[in-house]
Amino acid sequence: MADNSADNSMDNATADDELFVNQDEVEGTASGIWSRLLAGNRRFAEGKPVHPNRSAEAREALIDTHAPDAAVLSCSDSRVSPDIIFDSGLGELFTVRTAGHIVDDAVLASLEYAVSSLGVRLLVVLGHQNCGAIKQGIKEYENLLHEMTADAEDSLMAADSIADLDERIAEAESIMLRTVGFSIWQAHESELESNEDFERVHIARTIEELVDRSDVIRQALAEDRLMLVGARYQLDSGKVEVLSF
Ligand SMILES: [Zn+2]
Numbered sequence: 001m002a003d004n005s006a007d008n009s010m011d012n013a014t015a016d017d018e019l020f021v022n023q024d025e026v027e028g029t030a031s032g033i034w035s036r037l038l039a040g041n042r043r044f045a046e047g048k049p050v051h052p053n054r055s056a057e058a059r060e061a062l063i064d065t066h067a068p069d070a071a072v073l074s075c076s077d078s079r080v081s082p083d084i085i086f087d088s089g090l091g092e093l094f095t096v097r098t099a100g101h102i103v104d105d106a107v108l109a110s111l112e113y114a115v116s117s118l119g120v121r122l123l124v125v126l127g128h129q130n131c132g133a134i135k136q137g138i139k140e141y142e143n144l145l146h147e148m149t150a151d152a153e154d155s156l157m158a159a160d161s162i163a164d165l166d167e168r169i170a171e172a173e174s175i176m177l178r179t180v181g182f183s184i185w186q187a188h189e190s191e192l193e194s195n196e197d198f199e200r201v202h203i204a205r206t207i208e209e210l211v212d213r214s215d216v217i218r219q220a221l222a223e224d225r226l227m228l229v230g231a232r233y234q235l236d237s238g239k240v241e242v243l244s245f
Helices: 002-012 030-045 056-061 105-116 132-149 155-161 165-170 175-189 195-213 215-222
Strands: 070-075 093-098 122-128 227-233 240-243
Touching: 030 070, 030 122, 030 227, 030 240, 070 105, 093 105, 105 122, 105 195, 105 215, 122 195, 132 155, 132 165, 132 175, 132 195, 165 175, 175 195, 195 215, 195 227, 195 240, 215 227
Parallel strands: 070 093, 070 122, 122 227
Antiparallel strands: 227 240
């Protein structure tokens, strides 16, 4: 009997839902939660969302408490709402959103609350295609570069005058320049030049910053209580690109 049912489930599995054959086994684990979100994103991208947990009953069941199992730090962009693109409902996602998913003390405190008090198992940093905050970061980065090289008489002198560019970015008054601008500087250092690359590097750097700045997140990762993933939402396809670093 057991063999038959295993065969049946294999027969019915397509390439797309292979990941979810063992859903029962992984449910509740961080990778199971991530699989659930990616399955929701696939439904959304295919134009077949099921809008789970959005009924009056779902709302009423959550009056006294909620137990979201995932937190998402995403860009505030109006096209990138995590609840919509992961086809999730009430009580599922704890979301923190800032332009360009930039991190400050309030973001850290909110995510630490999600990890230590709500016990989320998964933390997703979600950037996206055509991010306006990245474009703003590029503008501020280029303005600073222009300012620093304006008086240079040749390329050697220009190179000399930007020797401490990273320090100037790190000390900038603008948080957009300190965060997104620094990611653009780092991408340039790795000879990456496209906006898509800047978006990916900035997601990676945001993850690094969360780990560097938060004892709570670092400890949860060390104790295997938390999984931290990076993803980039594609406006054109509706799909989330999973990044590996
Ligand atoms: Zn954005």
